[in-house]
Amino acid sequence: MSMGEKLSTEKVIVIDFGGQYNQLVARRVRECNVYCEIYSYKTDIEQIKEMHPKGIILTGGPNSCYEEDSPTYQKELFELGIPVLGLCYGAQLMMHILGGKVEKAPVREYGKTEVYVDKSSSLFADVAETTICWMSHFDYISQAAPGFRIIAHTTDCPVAAAECLDQNLYAIQFHPEVLHTVEGTKMLYNFVRGVCGCSGTWRMDSFVDESVQRIREKVGDGKVLLALSGGVDSSVAAGLLSRAIGKQLTCVFVDHGLLRKDEGDEVEAVFGPSGNFNLNFIRVNAQERYYAKLAGVTEPETKRKIIGEEFIRVFEEEAKKIGTVDFLAQGTIYPDVVESGLGGESAVIKSHHNVGGLPEYVDFKEIIEPLRDLFKDEVRKAGLELGLPKNLVFRQPFPGPGLGIRIIGEVTAEKVRIVQDADAIYREEIAKAGLDRSIGQYFAALTNMRSVGVMGDERTYDYAVALRAVNTVDFMTAESVEIPFEVLQKVMSRIINEVRGVNRVFYDLTSKPPGTIEFE
Ligand code: XMP
Numbered sequence: 001m002s003m004g005e006k007l008s009t010e011k012v013i014v015i016d017f018g019g020q021y022n023q024l025v026a027r028r029v030r031e032c033n034v035y036c037e038i039y040s041y042k043t044d045i046e047q048i049k050e051m052h053p054k055g056i057i058l059t060g061g062p063n064s065c066y067e068e069d070s071p072t073y074q075k076e077l078f079e080l081g082i083p084v085l086g087l088c089y090g091a092q093l094m095m096h097i098l099g100g101k102v103e104k105a106p107v108r109e110y111g112k113t114e115v116y117v118d119k120s121s122s123l124f125a126d127v128a129e130t131t132i133c134w135m136s137h138f139d140y141i142s143q144a145a146p147g148f149r150i151i152a153h154t155t156d157c158p159v160a161a162a163e164c165l166d167q168n169l170y171a172i173q174f175h176p177e178v179l180h181t182v183e184g185t186k187m188l189y190n191f192v193r194g195v196c197g198c199s200g201t202w203r204m205d206s207f208v209d210e211s212v213q214r215i216r217e218k219v220g221d222g223k224v225l226l227a228l229s230g231g232v233d234s235s236v237a238a239g240l241l242s243r244a245i246g247k248q249l250t251c252v253f254v255d256h257g258l259l260r261k262d263e264g265d266e267v268e269a270v271f272g273p274s275g276n277f278n279l280n281f282i283r284v285n286a287q288e289r290y291y292a293k294l295a296g297v298t299e300p301e302t303k304r305k306i307i308g309e310e311f312i313r314v315f316e317e318e319a320k321k322i323g324t325v326d327f328l329a330q331g332t333i334y335p336d337v338v339e340s341g342l343g344g345e346s347a348v349i350k351s352h353h354n355v356g357g358l359p360e361y362v363d364f365k366e367i368i369e370p371l372r373d374l375f376k377d378e379v380r381k382a383g384l385e386l387g388l389p390k391n392l393v394f395r396q397p398f399p400g401p402g403l404g405i406r407i408i409g410e411v412t413a414e415k416v417r418i419v420q421d422a423d424a425i426y427r428e429e430i431a432k433a434g435l436d437r438s439i440g441q442y443f444a445a446l447t448n449m450r451s452v453g454v455m456g457d458e459r460t461y462d463y464a465v466a467l468r469a470v471n472t473v474d475f476m477t478a479e480s481v482e483i484p485f486e487v488l489q490k491v492m493s494r495i496i497n498e499v500r501g502v503n504r505v506f507y508d509l510t511s512k513p514p515g516t517i518e519f520e
Contacts, residue, residue: 019060058090222326257287258402
């Protein structure tokens, strides 16, 4: 179920032609407090009409619109009386379909470019006459379609933007959704709030209220099962479902003994019987099972497989006890959908464990994904709205296999204790130094290296802990973070003094690539 369906009466539709910034378009529209969803260009026009969008935005894309087999859309889209804004490829396609001319540009424009705009267009209300915009195109509109008026140009591009007021159609060659376009958000605001006349009533609390309504309608008196990991997404999904259907929801929380220090208890404190949420909470303490399965295993992929399979076994056993459920809930969020290539047209980036492969081992009739239309920061906002504690809502990304992939070599209870304690100290000191919100992801890991040291008058032969801190925009690349030396020293000294079994601390400077973010 997409919670966006009929979620808001005021909606803007983004039609995806495969460009890399498409998620950003949707996001910027929602920043204008207008609900927005992305659909593939293959979506049937009847489906679009049924949604009664207040506006339609066509995204960029990597193709040339005049080539055969390039993504296109039927002309009727521009005749619905609904305002349409084309961006980059979307702009070219609009012109191409409506009788303008698009060709290979004599000069390719890429990067920040000065654009001269005609301020009399409502698209450019309050925008400076000369404004910096982000260009990225090989083709250009050499001639606007009949009925269009040119409303922006650059030195190399005669039609940087055009409008046809009669039909409420707008075309922009550059990318207003990218922050390099200094006044881009204003332009999108002008389109959705001005041209489309959206009143901007969409807020996270409306999302929560309307989602609760939708879940109730869909679930009726059925039973829902959710695997709770303690991560942000499944926790917010649990909060939302609990508000909607209370005890019809059962959450199974598998503690695999590879969580951060005290994390299992924190999850139980929130969702368990003494917490504020009304649901059936089952905690499975499966630590020993996991450690037994992982004994002697050193190969990273094998460890991952064992942890994943064991999760299925444990969950399956619990599901059997519960019996048939009507719905299996998942905390899938929008970037998961896009990364799996199931949502839009952007190239598939990676397959995601939440999407695509539905578990066959649980007997359920339907899947329910209440966060499927939200971006990560929107999920966090929804979490706060639902009353989840801040430390849970702003939790860092944590891999499903947990500390199992932050321990090099064999995983043992002893090594887990070391890495948990070291990591807790590291996190505490980073927070004390006020760096916790400015670093994307940071954690301690355990190398498999033991070496000689001295402590007091004693010779030691202990492990080395590695500290890692990275900033990343997309998780595909990452840079290590420059943490003040005195903070690192404090962490080092505390770890060595407080964590038994450690006599050295390293700081990992490696970026990704060539490293990965995790330490496995
Ligand atoms: P790597 O190590 O591949 O990590 O550079 C990129 C990001 O993905 C997270 N990660 C995972 N998340 N299940 C997850 O839910 C996993 O198996 C997994 N492996 C890595 C990692 O923490 C980082 O944010």
